[in-house]
Amino acid sequence: VWVQDGPDHAVELVAFDPAFAGEHLPALLADVKATFHNVLAHPWWLYEPSEATARRRVRVRLDGDRLVVDHDHVPGPVRSAFLASKTQNVWRPLVGALAARDLLPSDWADVVRAALFCCPTLVMDLRAGGAGGHTPVSSAIGWAVAVAAGSPTADGSADAVGSLLAAAAPPA
Secondary structure, rough: EEEEEHHOOEEEEEEEOHHHHHHHOOOOHOHHHHHHHHHHHHHHHHHHHHHHHHHHHHOOOOOOOEEEEEEEEOOHHHHHHHHHHHHHHHHHHHHHHHHHHHOHHHHHHHHHHHHHHHHHHHHOOEEEOOOOOEEEHHHHHHHHHHHHHHHOOOOOOOOOHHHHHHHOOOOO
16 A cells, blocks of 8 residues: 555555555455456456457447447346445445544545556556557457446446445445
8 A cells, every 4th residue: 555645744545456455455445356356357358358359349439539438348147246245245334334433535435436447457457469468359348447447427327336336325
C-alpha cells in the first residue's frame, strides 16, 4: 500500500497491491481483487487470450473524442451469483461496519472503483502484442472491463459495480 500526505496532512491512498500488503491492507480494499476476479474477470480474456479471440467478438471505433468498444463478453450466471453473494455477505457488512465506526471515507465508492480498475491494469500488460500475450480481442475486452469497473456509466444506468456499490452503501 502506498500513501502520501494529502491536504491538511491527511493520508491519501496512492496505490495498492493486496499481494504485498499482508496484514496492513486497508479493510475497504481487502476484497477488491477477489471481487474483480470472481465477478468481472474471465479467464479467456485475462489469462487465455487465444481463447478470447476464438470465442468472443469485439468492435472498436472512435466516436468523436470517445473510444467505443462493443463486445459480447457478459458475465455468466455463476459470476452473477458471486456478485449477489459478495454484495450481501462481504460488501454490505463491511461498508456498514466501517460507517458505524466512522471509518468510511466519503469517497469510498470512488476508491473501490479505482481499485477495481487497477486489478487488471497494474498486474498485467493488457496491450495487444505486449508482454502479456494479449490479442486485439482480449486487449479490448480487458481494457473495456477495467474502464467500466472504474467508472460510473455515463447515462447513470445500472452496471454490475454500480449495483454492488448502491446495495452496499450505508443509509444516508
